[in-house]
Structure formats: C-alpha cells, structure tokens
Amino acid sequence: MSVEARQTIRSGDLADTMLAMGRRARAAARVLARADARTKDGALAAMAAAIRRDAPAILAANTRDLEAAQARGTAGSFLDRLKLDPSRIEAMAKGVEEIAALPDPVGTVIAEWDRPNGLHIERVRTPLGVIGVIFESRPNVTADAGALCLKAGNAVILRPGSESAGSARAIHACLAEGLAAAGLPADAIQIVPTTDRAAVGAMLGGLDGAIDVIVPRGGRSLVERVQGEARVPVFAHLEGICHVYLHAPANLDMARRIVVNAKMRRTGICGAAETLLVDRALAATHLPPILADLIAVGCEVRGDAETQAADPRVVAAGEADYGKEFLDAIIAVKVVDGLEAAIEHIERYGSSHTEAIVTDDQAAADRFFALVDSAILLHNASTQFADGGEFGMGAEIGIATGRMHARGPVGVEQLTSFKYRVRGSGQTRP
Amino acid sequence: MSVEARQTIRSGDLADTMLAMGRRARAAARVLARADARTKDGALAAMAAAIRRDAPAILAANTRDLEAAQARGTAGSFLDRLKLDPSRIEAMAKGVEEIAALPDPVGTVIAEWDRPNGLHIERVRTPLGVIGVIFESRPNVTADAGALCLKAGNAVILRPGSESAGSARAIHACLAEGLAAAGLPADAIQIVPTTDRAAVGAMLGGLDGAIDVIVPRGGRSLVERVQGEARVPVFAHLEGICHVYLHAPANLDMARRIVVNAKMRRTGICGAAETLLVDRALAATHLPPILADLIAVGCEVRGDAETQAADPRVVAAGEADYGKEFLDAIIAVKVVDGLEAAIEHIERYGSSHTEAIVTDDQAAADRFFALVDSAILLHNASTQFADGGEFGMGAEIGIATGRMHARGPVGVEQLTSFKYRVRGSGQTRP
Missing domain, CATH: 3.40.605.10 (Aldehyde Dehydrogenase; Chain A, domain 1)
Known part of the structure; x- marks a missing residue:
C-alpha cells in the first residue's frame, strides 16, 4: 500500500x-x-x-x-x-x-x-x-x-x-x-x-x-x-487592544494609579491597556507624572510629538503602534482633542474588547459609555478588571467581542x- | 465578447x-x-x-x-x-x-x-x-x-x-x-x-x-x-412540527377546544399542530369526540390502529406522517403509553419549535416543561400562540429554533x- x-x-x-x-x-x-x-x-x-x-x-x-x-x-x-x-x-x-x-x-x-x-x-x-x-x-x-x-x-x-x-x-x-x-x-x-x-x-x-x-x-x-x-x-476575541482615555477634568492620583495598573499589572492578558489617550487640556499637568510612573516600572512609552515633548525618554510612535496588541511592557500614547476625537481613535484602532475613561465629568463618561461599542466599558477603573472572575461570574471560558449570544x-x-x-x-x- | x-x-x-x-x-x-x-x-x-x-x-x-x-x-x-x-x-x-x-x-x-x-x-x-x-x-x-x-x-x-x-x-x-x-x-x-x-x-x-x-x-x-x-x-426554523399531547387526567372540553384550535385555526402557519399524541388511558373517552370534532371541520385524520379503532373515518397513518409538516387540514394521531413515551416521540419526530401538553396533572406538565427541549412549550393552551405578537413582543421578524442568541x-x-x-x-x- x-x-x-x-x-x-x-x-x-x-x-x-x-x-x-x-x-x-x-x-x-x-x-x-x-x-x-x-x-x-x-x-x-x-x-x-x-x-x-x-x-x-x-x-x-x-x-x-x-x-x-x-x-x-x-x-x-x-x-x-x-x-x-x-x-x-x-x-x-x-x-x-x-x-x-x-x-x-x-x-x-x-x-x-x-x-x-x-x-x-x-x-x-x-x-x-x-x-x-x-x-x-x-x-x-x-x-x-x-x-x-x-x-x-x-x-x-x-x-x-x-x-x-x-x-x-x-x-x-x-x-x-x-x-x-x-x-x-x-x-x-x-x-x-x-x-x-x-x-x-x-x-x-x-x-x-x-x-x-x-x-x-x-x-x-x-x-x-x-x-x-x-x-x-x-x-472569541481576536485581540484585546484596550484603551485608557483621560478626559478633563480627571483626578491626577486616580489617573496615575489606573494607567499603571491597566498597563503593567499583567502585560500579557487581553485586558491589559495598549494605548493611552490624553486630552490636550491634561497634557501639561497629567502626562509628565504618568509617563514618569510608567517608565519607572519598566514600561517603554511610544508617543506622538506632544507626548515626546512631555518626557524626553518617550520613543516616537509609528502609525503601527496604535492598534497594536503589545502584550508586553510597551504602551502607545497620543494626545487628543477631547471626547469625540478619543472615540474616533478607539473606533478606528480598537478591537471592541475593553476601554476605560478616567474623568470627573459624569456627562462625558455617560457619552463615552453610550457611543463606544466595546464589550466592556469602564469609568474610573482599570481595564484589567475585564475578567469573568472579577465580574462575579465565578470563572470564564474566555472573553467574546462578537455581538451574537455572548459578549464580554x-x-x-x-x-x-x-x-x-x-x-x-x-x-x-x- | x-x-x-x-x-x-x-x-x-x-x-x-x-x-x-x-x-x-x-x-x-x-x-x-x-x-x-x-x-x-x-x-x-x-x-x-x-x-x-x-x-x-x-x-x-x-x-x-x-x-x-x-x-x-x-x-x-x-x-x-x-x-x-x-x-x-x-x-x-x-x-x-x-x-x-x-x-x-x-x-x-x-x-x-x-x-x-x-x-x-x-x-x-x-x-x-x-x-x-x-x-x-x-x-x-x-x-x-x-x-x-x-x-x-x-x-x-x-x-x-x-x-x-x-x-x-x-x-x-x-x-x-x-x-x-x-x-x-x-x-x-x-x-x-x-x-x-x-x-x-x-x-x-x-x-x-x-x-x-x-x-x-x-x-x-x-x-x-x-x-x-x-x-x-x-x-430561523426549518419546520414547525408542533405536537399536542393529551395526558391523563385531561379536561375533555378543554382538550377538544385546544386540539381543534391548534390544528385548524390556521393550518398554514408554523405554530399549527401537526401531530396529536393521546395517552392510552384517554383513548376511549377523549379520542372519539376529538376525532369527530376534527373531521367535522374538514380535517383529515391519519392515525395508528388504536386511533382508527376510535373512528372508522380515520385513515391509516404511515411512518412518514409522523414528523411531517402538513401545513394543511391533515393531522397525524398516535396513542402513546404515557408521558415518557410522548416525550420520546417528540424528540424523535419534532422540530424543536412548539409543543403543548393538555393535562390536569401539574407534576406531569412540569416534567414535560423540563424534559422537552423545544423553543416554546405550552400547558393547557393552543400551539397557535407561538407568535411574537401573542407573546406581547409587538411583532416578530420570525421564529427561531436554534439555541444561539435568539430562540422562539x-x-x-x-x-x-x-x-x-x-x-x-x-x-x-x-
């Protein structure tokens, strides 16, 4: 034979x-x-x-x-x-x-x-x-x-x-x-x-x-x-390209804690943040300490010109860095012109998995919740909570980003x- | 060219x-x-x-x-x-x-x-x-x-x-x-x-x-x-092979009304009954009047030997008549040995669309509800209620028998x- x-x-x-x-x-x-x-x-x-x-x-x-x-x-x-x-x-x-x-x-x-x-x-x-x-x-x-x-x-x-x-x-x-x-x-x-x-x-x-x-x-x-x-x-989800967006006014201490946790607690999970978006109004006050925090714990920061201006250690981000699932101690950072620009960025580069907004402006948070179509949206909390156990479901077999039957x-x-x-x-x- | x-x-x-x-x-x-x-x-x-x-x-x-x-x-x-x-x-x-x-x-x-x-x-x-x-x-x-x-x-x-x-x-x-x-x-x-x-x-x-x-x-x-x-x-649903099952004890008047309505109100809709299953214990009391009702309103009845014995006008049912969506004034009838036999018949011939049990025995109805895996199960009501409007949904785009996302x-x-x-x-x- x-x-x-x-x-x-x-x-x-x-x-x-x-x-x-x-x-x-x-x-x-x-x-x-x-x-x-x-x-x-x-x-x-x-x-x-x-x-x-x-x-x-x-x-x-x-x-x-x-x-x-x-x-x-x-x-x-x-x-x-x-x-x-x-x-x-x-x-x-x-x-x-x-x-x-x-x-x-x-x-x-x-x-x-x-x-x-x-x-x-x-x-x-x-x-x-x-x-x-x-x-x-x-x-x-x-x-x-x-x-x-x-x-x-x-x-x-x-x-x-x-x-x-x-x-x-x-x-x-x-x-x-x-x-x-x-x-x-x-x-x-x-x-x-x-x-x-x-x-x-x-x-x-x-x-x-x-x-x-x-x-x-x-x-x-x-x-x-x-x-x-x-x-x-x-x-299933193909990727977890999770965003953290800082919208003015945003509590600085809270923003620092959430960004570092969302990115660095565990970098290899799908709920880890991959991109940070920051309102132009917060660039001067919030970006320098947050970038310093990230770099201090070993995170490589790739940013646009304004992010680079806030800290000389920031590497220039290429177009491919936005929408990239690093699954590593690397973050892409971009300064945006407010809520609508942030939502547009997320729609263009996101993967409909998990996004967080950090702000003291409740109306902005509500609008972010209404307009962003990702499985999980968080206000003033870390994206690393994207997990069945953390949701109180006991356990999860996975996280879904499709819109049929199961989501999140x-x-x-x-x-x-x-x-x-x-x-x-x-x-x-x- | x-x-x-x-x-x-x-x-x-x-x-x-x-x-x-x-x-x-x-x-x-x-x-x-x-x-x-x-x-x-x-x-x-x-x-x-x-x-x-x-x-x-x-x-x-x-x-x-x-x-x-x-x-x-x-x-x-x-x-x-x-x-x-x-x-x-x-x-x-x-x-x-x-x-x-x-x-x-x-x-x-x-x-x-x-x-x-x-x-x-x-x-x-x-x-x-x-x-x-x-x-x-x-x-x-x-x-x-x-x-x-x-x-x-x-x-x-x-x-x-x-x-x-x-x-x-x-x-x-x-x-x-x-x-x-x-x-x-x-x-x-x-x-x-x-x-x-x-x-x-x-x-x-x-x-x-x-x-x-x-x-x-x-x-x-x-x-x-x-x-x-x-x-x-x-x-979607491929077929609506809906069953009405009469389980002893069953109120005769109610059973007569439900069977005729389930089969004959509109014969061309997916919620129309196609098969009637009757407990052997009810064959002598319930079958003759129900068969007479159906025949009186122009329904052709195809039955097993015991159904034929209950009314000489009943045609012999072939194997192909069970599990057939007549969408017409035709019904298949079978005498069964109680609840488990009825459930087995429905599992074998049904299309997971809609089934009704008519009985005064609440425990039997509960067991029917638990064991039959159809989108819609009814107790003491007509299968013709299988409809979004009748469910209070306002309208429906269709009825689904799959188990993903939408059902019924x-x-x-x-x-x-x-x-x-x-x-x-x-x-x-x-």
Missing part, C-alpha cells in the same frame, strides 16, 4: 473518530440537560478532590510536556503559560469548587410576564448543547472549560495543543473520575485522543451538526483560523440558551 | 453592488446606534403614514406581481401569501405603529450588580448591527422587518423573492420616506435592486463581514439553503446585543 493510500485511510479514520466523538457528546448532552444541580456539583467536588490528589501525576506529565517543548525551542512566554506548579494546580482545584458553588443556571427564570388573555409566559435557561474548546498552551483550560460546561449542562469536546496535551490528559483523567463518581456519562467531557491538526478542522466543521459553538483559547493565529474556518458560531466574559450563564414555558387554562387563539 | 465573458462581468458587477450595499449598511448602522428613541419612532410614524397614503400604489404594484405569478402558474397558497388588500395594508401600517409604541430596547439595563470592591456593573442592550432578511412571497415582511430592525437600531438589507419584488419595492419607498422625514440615513433600510439569485449567495457569504445575522422568511427549501450555505449566524419569536429585544458598563471610583486590580 502506498504512503498516500495509508494517509487517506488514516485521515478517514480520524474523521470517523471525530464524528463518533460528536455523536457521543450529543447523547451525553441530553443526559446532562436533565441532571440536577446536586449531581453536577457532586461531580465537580469529586473532580477538585481528584485534581488535588493527582497533583504529582499532573506535575510529572507537565514536566514531560515542558521538556519536549524546550527541546523544540519553544518561546519563553509560551513555556510560562504551559508550566504548572503546586499553587497553579491548587488554583485549578479551587476554581472547580468555585464553579460548583455557583447557582445552577439551568431552569432559572430569566423573565416572566402575564398576557391579557391570562397566559403566563416564562423564559427559562436551558443548556446550549455541545461546546468545542480548542486551546494551546494553558493546561488549566482543561479544568476550567470542563467544569463550566458541566455546570451549564453542556457536553464539551476539548482539543489541547500538542505542547500541552500530556498535562491536559492528566487533568482530564481527574474530570472523568468526577463524572463517574456522580454517575454522569464519561462522554460529557471528552478530550481529542490525537494531536493531529486535522482534528481541529473536523471540529471547525461542526462534526455533522454535533457541535453548537466553538471556543478558541490561544494566540491570534489560532483565533484567526477558527474565526475564518468555523462553520459553527464562535465565542463568557461564564456559565453565557453558556446557556433558553426556552419559553407558557401556562394557560384552556386558552385558544381567536 | 462571448456570452460567458459577459456573464462573468455581470456577476462581478453584482458582487460589487452587494458589497457596496453592505458597506453602506454598516455605516448607517453606526448612525442608527446613536439615534434616540424619538427620532426612530418619528421615522416609524412617518412610514406608517406613507404606507396608508400610498395604499393605491402598493396595491397596483401587488396586482402586477400577482398577474405575473399567475401567468407563471404559481400555486394558490403562494398567491394567497403574496396578495395584498386594503385591510392587509392597514394591518401593515398598524404593525409599524405598534413597533413605534414599544419601549426602545437600546440602552435598557438588562442586569446590574455591585462587586465587593465597589464596582457597579450594568449589562445594557445595544444594537446587533446589520441584519439581512431574505424572504419569498409575503410583501408585508418588508415593513415588519424594516420597522423591527430600525427600532432595535439595526440597519437591514431586504431581499424579496422575485414574485413579490414589485410589492416590496412599493412598500420600501414608504419606509425610505419615513427615514428621510426623521433625518435618518436612507441606507438604514436597503432593498436589493435585482432579483438575480446570486444576490442571495452574496448575502449568505456575509458581504465581507458587513452582515451580522441572516433571517430567512419563506418555505423549507429557502430556509434549508440559507442554513446550509450561510457563513453568518441565522435566525424574534422581536426587537432578540435583535439586540449587549455591552457592559462598569462604574468605579478609582479601582485598580490587585
């Missing part, structure tokens, strides 16, 4: 394997949709316990993943995301317990009203169905996504990157144990058994209608591929759909 | 035309997103007035559409949907006024909560963006869809079927007049200027990201094509997205 013929058979096998996973996920989703809160929460508690107990095995698998990645010369930031340690494993177990502690969204009445004919209408949450999660380096996505999907009554198919597959499988074994302990189907949380990239393509095709939504977790190139090729809805942090509620329950007493339509 | 070369140029022209419509719609959507309620409602009032004033012109265009359709030998049911008369035009104008009277969804706070750190978080409605509506015979979709999209702050691109295009254009002229009167951009409601079917393909491709969601309104083949080919989300009747609220507004007092993330 020729190599080509074998390859064809192999990819045929993979396609069959993936379709079968889809069918099993759909069957499991039907069981999950009927599972009560106690059963689901029991499974989650057992998962957390198994993760804690298996920490040594998970760490050993992670070490093998890390060594293999290092041998391939993988970048340091990638290795940092891949690396687990006892505290990260404890955080993972705790995260699963926190999801267990959330109220069960399934069956919750979102809205209800009465009709003049006596019909009582309720809109109630239901599970979405089957979620496909495609991720890269972070092994903890296994536990976060598995737990969130289960809580919302959804089955999930997890596809870890080849670099994190060993760690992900070790964590998945703990999730499977939790499902079994609660008597829930093993197919509720499946992990793709191969690192063949064709599996991603199969998932993006929807597995013959078995996958309802895809959530990519990873770098820009992964999200771009998923958004471009997926035949099913996608919850995607937590258990965003992983549900709804149906209508209508109660009558014999009503017929005239 | 060869015929083929000319064809290529022509379809290139059409592609450019459609892409330009998409860009203009996107630009108009940005203006609409900022339009206040008074402006939008003023436009709607002017549209309703123009529709009433132009009734003779609309009727004349409709007569030309009807004559052309008749000349092509179009089916009677299609002609009935296509035909306008003064009362249908008045209903259209009134529908636009009712939409104007609805509260503006844009800016409505859907949820709000406080965080321990003092942040106040609001989830507020925003427009979805640009809606593509592809319809067939009913000219009133022009006004309904145009008005609903405008109310929700969305731009819309309307693509009527070739049979209804003249009527749709006459109605569209009235909508354009309303937009102009209120100073809103004409591109807020565009109508595709050609009946070339390639325009549908272009819309399904999303017009280079300009269309956010497609709503098909028409027969099964249209919806099937849209669902199969669309590269953007679709709000799609009204102004379902045509919105949301964003988060977070108000702080200088909070930074630790």
Whole structure:
C-alpha cells in the first residue's frame, strides 16, 4: 500500500473518530440537560478532590510536556503559560469548587410576564448543547472549560495543543473520575485522543451538526483560523487592544494609579491597556507624572510629538503602534482633542474588547459609555478588571467581542440558551 | 465578447453592488446606534403614514406581481401569501405603529450588580448591527422587518423573492420616506435592486463581514439553503412540527377546544399542530369526540390502529406522517403509553419549535416543561400562540429554533446585543 493510500485511510479514520466523538457528546448532552444541580456539583467536588490528589501525576506529565517543548525551542512566554506548579494546580482545584458553588443556571427564570388573555409566559435557561474548546498552551483550560460546561449542562469536546496535551490528559483523567463518581456519562467531557491538526478542522466543521459553538483559547493565529474556518458560531476575541482615555477634568492620583495598573499589572492578558489617550487640556499637568510612573516600572512609552515633548525618554510612535496588541511592557500614547476625537481613535484602532475613561465629568463618561461599542466599558477603573472572575461570574471560558449570544466574559450563564414555558387554562387563539 | 465573458462581468458587477450595499449598511448602522428613541419612532410614524397614503400604489404594484405569478402558474397558497388588500395594508401600517409604541430596547439595563470592591456593573442592550432578511412571497415582511430592525437600531438589507419584488419595492419607498422625514440615513433600510439569485449567495457569504445575522422568511427549501450555505449566524426554523399531547387526567372540553384550535385555526402557519399524541388511558373517552370534532371541520385524520379503532373515518397513518409538516387540514394521531413515551416521540419526530401538553396533572406538565427541549412549550393552551405578537413582543421578524442568541419569536429585544458598563471610583486590580 502506498504512503498516500495509508494517509487517506488514516485521515478517514480520524474523521470517523471525530464524528463518533460528536455523536457521543450529543447523547451525553441530553443526559446532562436533565441532571440536577446536586449531581453536577457532586461531580465537580469529586473532580477538585481528584485534581488535588493527582497533583504529582499532573506535575510529572507537565514536566514531560515542558521538556519536549524546550527541546523544540519553544518561546519563553509560551513555556510560562504551559508550566504548572503546586499553587497553579491548587488554583485549578479551587476554581472547580468555585464553579460548583455557583447557582445552577439551568431552569432559572430569566423573565416572566402575564398576557391579557391570562397566559403566563416564562423564559427559562436551558443548556446550549455541545461546546468545542480548542486551546494551546494553558493546561488549566482543561479544568476550567470542563467544569463550566458541566455546570451549564453542556457536553464539551476539548482539543489541547500538542505542547500541552500530556498535562491536559492528566487533568482530564481527574474530570472523568468526577463524572463517574456522580454517575454522569464519561462522554460529557471528552478530550481529542490525537494531536493531529486535522482534528481541529473536523471540529471547525461542526462534526455533522454535533457541535453548537466553538471556543478558541490561544494566540491570534489560532483565533484567526477558527474565526475564518468555523462553520459553527464562535465565542472569541481576536485581540484585546484596550484603551485608557483621560478626559478633563480627571483626578491626577486616580489617573496615575489606573494607567499603571491597566498597563503593567499583567502585560500579557487581553485586558491589559495598549494605548493611552490624553486630552490636550491634561497634557501639561497629567502626562509628565504618568509617563514618569510608567517608565519607572519598566514600561517603554511610544508617543506622538506632544507626548515626546512631555518626557524626553518617550520613543516616537509609528502609525503601527496604535492598534497594536503589545502584550508586553510597551504602551502607545497620543494626545487628543477631547471626547469625540478619543472615540474616533478607539473606533478606528480598537478591537471592541475593553476601554476605560478616567474623568470627573459624569456627562462625558455617560457619552463615552453610550457611543463606544466595546464589550466592556469602564469609568474610573482599570481595564484589567475585564475578567469573568472579577465580574462575579465565578470563572470564564474566555472573553467574546462578537455581538451574537455572548459578549464580554463568557461564564456559565453565557453558556446557556433558553426556552419559553407558557401556562394557560384552556386558552385558544381567536 | 462571448456570452460567458459577459456573464462573468455581470456577476462581478453584482458582487460589487452587494458589497457596496453592505458597506453602506454598516455605516448607517453606526448612525442608527446613536439615534434616540424619538427620532426612530418619528421615522416609524412617518412610514406608517406613507404606507396608508400610498395604499393605491402598493396595491397596483401587488396586482402586477400577482398577474405575473399567475401567468407563471404559481400555486394558490403562494398567491394567497403574496396578495395584498386594503385591510392587509392597514394591518401593515398598524404593525409599524405598534413597533413605534414599544419601549426602545437600546440602552435598557438588562442586569446590574455591585462587586465587593465597589464596582457597579450594568449589562445594557445595544444594537446587533446589520441584519439581512431574505424572504419569498409575503410583501408585508418588508415593513415588519424594516420597522423591527430600525427600532432595535439595526440597519437591514431586504431581499424579496422575485414574485413579490414589485410589492416590496412599493412598500420600501414608504419606509425610505419615513427615514428621510426623521433625518435618518436612507441606507438604514436597503432593498436589493435585482432579483438575480446570486444576490442571495452574496448575502449568505456575509458581504465581507458587513452582515451580522441572516433571517430567512419563506418555505423549507429557502430556509434549508440559507442554513446550509450561510457563513453568518441565522435566525430561523426549518419546520414547525408542533405536537399536542393529551395526558391523563385531561379536561375533555378543554382538550377538544385546544386540539381543534391548534390544528385548524390556521393550518398554514408554523405554530399549527401537526401531530396529536393521546395517552392510552384517554383513548376511549377523549379520542372519539376529538376525532369527530376534527373531521367535522374538514380535517383529515391519519392515525395508528388504536386511533382508527376510535373512528372508522380515520385513515391509516404511515411512518412518514409522523414528523411531517402538513401545513394543511391533515393531522397525524398516535396513542402513546404515557408521558415518557410522548416525550420520546417528540424528540424523535419534532422540530424543536412548539409543543403543548393538555393535562390536569401539574407534576406531569412540569416534567414535560423540563424534559422537552423545544423553543416554546405550552400547558393547557393552543400551539397557535407561538407568535411574537401573542407573546406581547409587538411583532416578530420570525421564529427561531436554534439555541444561539435568539430562540422562539424574534422581536426587537432578540435583535439586540449587549455591552457592559462598569462604574468605579478609582479601582485598580490587585
């Protein structure tokens, strides 16, 4: 048999394997949709316990993943995301317990009203169905996504990157144990058994209608591929080009604290600020101390001529620096002519993720809130709050910038759909 | 120049035309997103007035559409949907006024909560963006869809079927007049200027990201094509295979009224019942009078052996009669062994649209509500209430059976997205 013929058979096998996973996920989703809160929460508690107990095995698998990645010369930031340690494993177990502690969204009445004919209408949450999660380096996505999907009554198919597959499988074994302990189907949380990239393509095709939504977790190139090729809805953001805008009058101390936090608390997260816009009226008073603060904590500042005039250490910004997701200790700064100019800049260069305005002018903040169409807008607070946990959602499976179904942090509620329950007493339509 | 070369140029022209419509719609959507309620409602009032004033012109265009359709030998049911008369035009104008009277969804706070750190978080409605509506015979979709999209702050691109295009254009002229009167951009409601079917393909491709969601309104083949080919989300239902299930104990009078209404009030709408399921415990008492009622009003009954035993006029049902959308005075009837058997039948043959249970057993109704995953479930009421107007939504652009974003009747609220507004007092993330 020729190599080509074998390859064809192999990819045929993979396609069959993936379709079968889809069918099993759909069957499991039907069981999950009927599972009560106690059963689901029991499974989650057992998962957390198994993760804690298996920490040594998970760490050993992670070490093998890390060594293999290092041998391939993988970048340091990638290795940092891949690396687990006892505290990260404890955080993972705790995260699963926190999801267990959330109220069960399934069956919750979102809205209800009465009709003049006596019909009582309720809109109630239901599970979405089957979620496909495609991720890269972070092994903890296994536990976060598995737990969130289960809580919302959804089955999930997890596809870890080849670099994190060993760690992900070790964590998945703990999730499977939790499902079994609660008597829930093993197919509720499946992990793709191969690192063949064709599996991603199969998932993006929807597995013959078995996958309802895809959530990519990873770098820009992964999200771009998923958004471009997926035949099913996608919850994702391509980039987090977050802006902080200082509008006069703005409290200087507050502005200093917020800018440094928004940029520098963690530079690698999607809610990190990438561009600072400053009203011309504040250039003389606010820019010098804020630029000094940023530079003092190791941030490179790239600015327009007026920003450069405020501090000689500011590098000249090129056009490409605005709208760039640095994900690093670099910030682009620009002086603008007031609110409308700031909004125009954000519309042109932003990514509809998260923007903050710092001002004492409530009317300006309201206008900023009304006119900027980003998923998250903040007034007098750091963009680093763009996070499901910080929103009180317990956890998030990602942040979405699309306008369909989910937007902003995607937590258990965003992983549900709804149906209508209508109660009558014999009503017929005239 | 060869015929083929000319064809290529022509379809290139059409592609450019459609892409330009998409860009203009996107630009108009940005203006609409900022339009206040008074402006939008003023436009709607002017549209309703123009529709009433132009009734003779609309009727004349409709007569030309009807004559052309008749000349092509179009089916009677299609002609009935296509035909306008003064009362249908008045209903259209009134529908636009009712939409104007609805509260503006844009800016409505859907949820709000406080965080321990003092942040106040609001989830507020925003427009979805640009809606593509592809319809067939009913000219009133022009006004309904145009008005609903405008109310929700969305731009819309309307693509009527070739049979209804003249009527749709006459109605569209009235909508354009309303937009102009209120100073809103004409591109807020565009109508595709050609009946070339390639325009549908272009819309399904999303017009280079300009269309956010497609709503098909028409027969099964249209919806099937849209669902199969669309590269953007679709709000639709393929079929309305609605079930009425009689569970013992069930009030006989109520059951008789509901079954006849659900099947026969209007047989051609998606909320019409297509299958009746009856508990074996009710076969002797309930089936004979209900079958007699149905047959008396001209309904053909196709049943299993037990249904046939209850009335000699019942025709033998074939397997294909269950799960069939008759859209006619025909009903399939089956005797089942209780609640679980009924639910299994609905899961196997249903279309996740609308199902009703008639019973005096509240626990059984609750279980039916919990286990059946259809967009609309009713207890002791007719399936013909599956309608946005009947739900109190004012109007609907369609009914969706998918689980993403919109489900059930799609009204102004379902045509919105949301964003988060977070108000702080200088909070930074630790």
